[in-house]
Amino acid sequence: MTITDHELAIAAARAGAEVVRSRYGTALARFDKGPGDFATVADIEAERAIVAVLRAARPDDTVVGEESGRTGSAGNGREWLVDPLCGTLNYAARSMLVAVNVALRSGPETTVPEITAAASADPFSGEVFWTDGIRARVRHDGVDAELRPSADSWLVDVNLDPPFPNDPAFRAVRLLADRGFAERFRPRVVSSTLAVAWVAAGRRAGYVTDGHLRDSVHFASGIALCRAAGCVVTDLRGQPLHTGRGGLVVAADEETHAALLALVGNQFRSDADASA
Incomplete structure (x- = not known):
């Protein structure tokens, strides 16, 4: 029986999570990728495990891995990230x-490709958050x-990891110092996209990051x-993703999203301020 795409995403994420979990706390060789950035042997081995699962089930699909880059043909219009x-x-x-x-x-080649299946695994809780493009679920045990x-x-959560394409007009760190932000919300800093899945799961009210997120x-x-899951998802200016300033504001509901957009908007400086 052919495995569905979302079940394949779950299986691949689990394979990577098993490597990450088993390598935790061990001596990890590091591979420099740039100033302040590196991969570990756990990254490399987890990606190999994920790609092996994908290749076994979908040999004709393209795979784009953070560590290994793009492999396979894009001819069938299917690309795993x-x-x-x-x-x-x-x-x-x-x-x-x-x-x-x-x-x-x-x-189809005539349309903008959409994410039609996805999984985010927490290696240590054993949870896998998944979607088939319609449903949004978390699987545990x-x-x-x-x-x-x-x-x-x-x-x-506010992501403070670079790059910051809107700097100096906008810097996420200034949001944390905004008195209105602390009065309306409870700020957190979690440098992992696990926090994005937490918004879908109701464990966070929202998430904010700068950056170019296409692809x-x-x-x-x-x-x-x-x-x-029904969250509100836009760029930093409230526009559709990948069309304006960039970045991401995701919120549990419209009211929360509006409040976050107002606070984010307060941080943007005028051109004169930005060049000062």
Whole structure:
């Protein structure tokens, strides 16, 4: 029997998560990728495990891995985006705030491809957040539960990892110092896209980051989860993703999203201020 795309995404994410979990706390060789950025042997091995699962089931699909780049042909319009260990710095410092992300982007050549299946695995809780592009669920111990966004926690994560394409006009760190932000929400900083899945699951009220997120192996899965769960998802100016300023504001509901947009908007400087 042929495995469905969302079940394949789950299986691949689980394969990567098993490597990440088994390597945790061990001596990890590091491979420099740029200033302040590196991969570990766990990233490399987790990506290999994920790609092996995908290749076995879908040999004709393209795979874009954070560590290995693009492999395979794009002729069938199906492309897997693989982030084997989101939160490498956390992981290397023996923090368990990490995620394993797998997303399928597909569609006819005449349309803009959409994420039609995705999974984000938490290697340490054993949870896998998944979507088939319509449903949004979390699987734990073989049981699926519906993802239900909620703003009740008031918790909002702000990503402070570079790059910052809107700097100096906008810097996410200034949002944390905004008195109105602290009065309306409870700020958090979690440098892993696991926090995006938490918005879909109702464990966070919102999430804010700068950055160019089109084709992002890091964010594709979490964004797809949030959309399928019914979250409000826009760029930093409230425009559709990938059309304006860039960045991401995702919120559990319209009211929370409006409040976050207002606070984000307060941080944008005028051109004169930005050049001062």
